[in-house]
Amino acid sequence: MKRTLKENGGLPASLLWTLAILAGVSVANLYYNQPLLNVMSTDLQVPAIQTNRIAMLSQIGYAVGLLFIIPLADLYQRKRIILVSYSLLIAALLTTAISSNIHIILAASFVTGVCSMVPQIFIPIASQFSEPANKGRNVGIVLSGLLTGILASRVISGFVGEIWGWRAMYYIAAGLMSVSAIAVIKIMPDISPNFRGKYSELMTSLLSLLRTYPQASIYSVRTGLCFGTFLALWSCLAFKMGEAPFYANSNIIGMLGLCGVIGAMLASVIGKYIKRVGVRRFNIIGCLLIFAAWASLYWGQNSYVTIIAGIILIDIGMQCVQLSNQTSIFELCPSASNRMNTIFMTTYFVGGSLGTFLAGFGWEHFGWAGVAAIGCLFTFLSLVITLIYRRE
Numbered sequence: 001m002k003r004t005l006k007e008n009g010g011l012p013a014s015l016l017w018t019l020a021i022l023a024g025v026s027v028a029n030l031y032y033n034q035p036l037l038n039v040m041s042t043d044l045q046v047p048a049i050q051t052n053r054i055a056m057l058s059q060i061g062y063a064v065g066l067l068f069i070i071p072l073a074d075l076y077q078r079k080r081i082i083l084v085s086y087s088l089l090i091a092a093l094l095t096t097a098i099s100s101n102i103h104i105i106l107a108a109s110f111v112t113g114v115c116s117m118v119p120q121i122f123i124p125i126a127s128q129f130s131e132p133a134n135k136g137r138n139v140g141i142v143l144s145g146l147l148t149g150i151l152a153s154r155v156i157s158g159f160v161g162e163i164w165g166w167r168a169m170y171y172i173a174a175g176l177m178s179v180s181a182i183a184v185i186k187i188m189p190d191i192s193p194n195f196r197g198k199y200s201e202l203m204t205s206l207l208s209l210l211r212t213y214p215q216a217s218i219y220s221v222r223t224g225l226c227f228g229t230f231l232a233l234w235s236c237l238a239f240k241m242g243e244a245p246f247y248a249n250s251n252i253i254g255m256l257g258l259c260g261v262i263g264a265m266l267a268s269v270i271g272k273y274i275k276r277v278g279v280r281r282f283n284i285i286g287c288l289l290i291f292a293a294w295a296s297l298y299w300g301q302n303s304y305v306t307i308i309a310g311i312i313l314i315d316i317g318m319q320c321v322q323l324s325n326q327t328s329i330f331e332l333c334p335s336a337s338n339r340m341n342t343i344f345m346t347t348y349f350v351g352g353s354l355g356t357f358l359a360g361f362g363w364e365h366f367g368w369a370g371v372a373a374i375g376c377l378f379t380f381l382s383l384v385i386t387l388i389y390r391r392e
Contacts, residue, residue: 019126031153032169035250063349089111215332229376290379
């Protein structure tokens with residue numbers, strides 16, 4: 001199906017929902033490992049801190065893909081970039097499924113992260129080609145698909161890991177990406193590049209954008225810090241839930257991901273109120289919700305009720321921060337939407353990787369208290385940036 005898209009001219013509903021679904025299926029590859037880390041640690045006979053690096057390297061790979069591959073979407077056909085990424089992703093997922101060597105799995109996890117950046121090509125499309133009045137709503141719809149993929153990935157991998165083992169999940173993931181590649185070939189329109197020049201000039205232009213739009217740094221860093229606290233929770237939750245008093249299996253840990261569905265459902269709603277409420281207020285509200293989440297997760301750490309309450313609060317808080325900042329950064333320079341998204345999402349996943357790494361260190365040395373401390377520290381830093389920066 002061939003379509004011609006015009007900037008700000010409107011996005012067909014069928015294409016919008018296809019982008020949302022593919023975003024969810026693609027990003028899920030980053031998160032299948034989270035409920036399975038404890039099982040993988042036992043099966044591979046390696047310490048928990050090493051399997052924690054599977055999650056960390058996936059996030060680092062994602063940041064690398066965002067920095068070096070997403071800008072190419074302004075220089076080359078986006079459809080071609082997506083198909084090459086999907087091909088490499090299928091190979092990486094199959095490598096993880098068949099390998100028994102932790103170092104090979106770590107390398108494959110890095111490649112999986114790099115090639116799972118595809119949803120960040122979809123989100124700028126939703127912003128760039130939507131009518132101005134619908135930009136926030138449509139970005140929210142694609143983001144809702146992405147968030148649903150994150151949530152569903154944990155639930156599905158938890159059940160698959162419990163029934164068929166963790167390797168089966170990676171075989172299934174490779175199959176899903178094969179179907180996604182076919183969908184892209186048949187449905188994705190050809191979009192003309194909007195940058196004329198060399199790749200080196202394209203990358204240099206990122207620095208020029210940061211100098212021209214200093215707000216981009218503020219939007220990116222404070223969101224990245226909140227994502228760090230979000231992944232601090234999810235990278236260590238499997239270890240926490242595997243201990244007393246829960247002794248939870250991977251399927252139970254995966255089901256906890258469903259608790260965040262409220263945050264995913266609210267994404268499109270939040271998008272409608274960004275202009276009315278204000279970006280700064282949304283960030284303050286989001287940080288306060290995340291603080292409340294960690295209070296529930298730490299002080300009620302031995303109760304399913306308070307753990308679930310904490311997961312719901314952290315998901316809603318994260319959406320308040322992410323959607324308000326991501327929508328705002330696109331508005332700074334619509335013609336460079338992919339590069340602006342590169343700046344935003346690279347910082348976002350650097351923050352996520354740092355949160356994952358420090359949370360793993362905190363768990364190894366201080367247990368759940370160490371994880372909670374890292375989560376609160378990252379949230380505090382994000383809130384301080386918002387309170388200091390008043391030009392919104």
